[in-house]
Amino acid sequence: MILYGTAVLAVCLLVGKALGGLLGLLVGVDADVGGVGFAMILLLFASGWMRSKGLLPKPTERGMLFWSGMYIPIVVAMAAIQNVKGALTGGPMAITAGLAATAICMALIPAIAKIGAPSEPLPPLTAAERAEED
Amino acid sequence: MNDVTDIIMGVFEDNGLVVAFAVVGIIMMVAGWMSRTLTRGHIAGSALAILIGLVLSYLGGLYSGGEKGLADIAAFSGLAVMGGSMLRDFAIVATAYGVDVREIRRAGPAGALSLVVGIFGSFIIGALVALAFGYRDAESLATIGAGAATYIVGPVTGTAVGASSEVIALSVAAGLVKSVAAMIGTPLIARYIGLNNPKSAMVFGGLIGTTSGVSGGLAAVDKRLVPYGAMTATFYTGLGCLLGPSVFFFILHAMLG
Incomplete structure (x- = not known):
């Protein structure tokens, strides 16, 4: 049943966001602190456990992979609802502050990524993965 | 003639999320084509699709004067559901499936x-x-x-x-x-x-x-x-x-x- 996979995903997101809200309450902010991160960790544990118990047949797995595949289209929709006009009409100070923060933070990535054990570049996309994205 | 446009606009407005799937599908097709032909694959289709989304959002903002880009135009309001934080976070968590x-x-x-x-x-x-x-x-x-x-x-x-x-x-x-x-x-x-x-x-x-x-x-x-x-x-x-x-x-x- 394809919905089982989607339902597991849904429960992970809801529990993760609740945990993020509780952590926010704990540190005293009215915001979600780490909800999506907790949800991802829950999903990793839940799917690992389900696989070990034989509860992850192909149809169930497809219920998760579908939403993973929808990620890029959803991000394109997200781009189409950004307040781009608001960003461009914010005036020179807002534009300078936003651009400077982005550029300087990006420039710091190589320095901070040197800390700890090195991480291997991901292998090139396989033909099947590429076909899925096109 | 006016009745026909009214009916079509009504279908768009009553089926917002479905319209969004179709609109984003078209954007991705156009972006994929631009990536293969205009840039010979140098710029990824997804990057171009996001760029097209941002341009459309700017035009939507100019046209409507609102703050939600293309979604402020009634016929495209479903984009706010598809690209909103609920489905975005849902899809982000889904990408974690199979992570090391x-x-x-x-x-x-x-x-x-x-x-x-x-x-x-x-x-x-x-x-x-x-x-x-x-x-x-x-x-x-x-x-x-x-x-x-x-x-x-x-x-x-x-x-x-x-x-x-x-x-x-x-x-x-x-x-x-x-x-x-x-x-x-x-x-x-x-x-x-x-x-x-x-x-x-x-x-x-x-x-x-x-x-x-x-x-x-x-x-x-x-x-x-x-x-x-x-x-x-x-x-x-x-x-x-x-x-x-x-x-x-x-x-x-x-x-x-």
Whole structure:
């Protein structure tokens, strides 16, 4: 049943966001602190456990992979609802502050990524993965 | 003739989410075609699709005068559901399926440091820019610095410290610029900053932080990097809301007297 996979995903997101809200309450902010991160960790544990118990047949797995595949289209929709006009009409100070923060933070990535054990570049996309994205 | 347009517009408005699937499908097809023919595959289809989305959003904003881009036009309102935070977070969590937990653990220290550097770095850069533009009070500097973190941290900080509504609006604009700049800029500079492995993606998430900028930027580079970037970025806005009106504001207040 394809919905089982989607339902597991849904429960992970809801529990993760609740945990993020509780952590926010704990540190005293009215915001979600780490909800999506907790949800991802829950999903990793839940799917690992389900696989070990034989509860992850192909149809169930497809219920998760579908939403993973929808990620890029959803991000394109997200781009189409950004307040781009608001960003461009914010005036020179807002534009300078936003651009400077982005550029300087990006420039710091190589320095901070040197800390700890090195991480291997991901292998090139396989033909099947590429076909899925096109 | 008018009846026919009314019926068609009615179908569009009553089926918003379905319209959104069709519209985004068309955008992705056009972007894929542009990627293959115009750029000979040098610029990824997803990067172009995001760029087209941003351009359409700007046009939608010009046409409607609203704040939700293309979704402010009634026929395209379903884009706000498809691209809203609910389905976005749902899809981000789904990308984590099959992620290697060891990669996340290995990148933990660098990821945590990137959060601290990213949040305070944005605060300081934003405040310095505000200083250069003539602001001298701790409230305004803190608010604009917080806006340079994300467009949520800005108004949260501004409201908490009692900044003027004009300064709060500027802080939102600064955050929006950062978000758009990350979506467009990330695929262009990914290769120069080594953004091709899980650890640098986690550091990217912690340094940039704005969820839309991180999710859009990584989608345009390599979808497999998304869960790693999202893992750190998910803490950014919450920590920013915690640190902006407190530590950062107090430091500015002490320095400016």
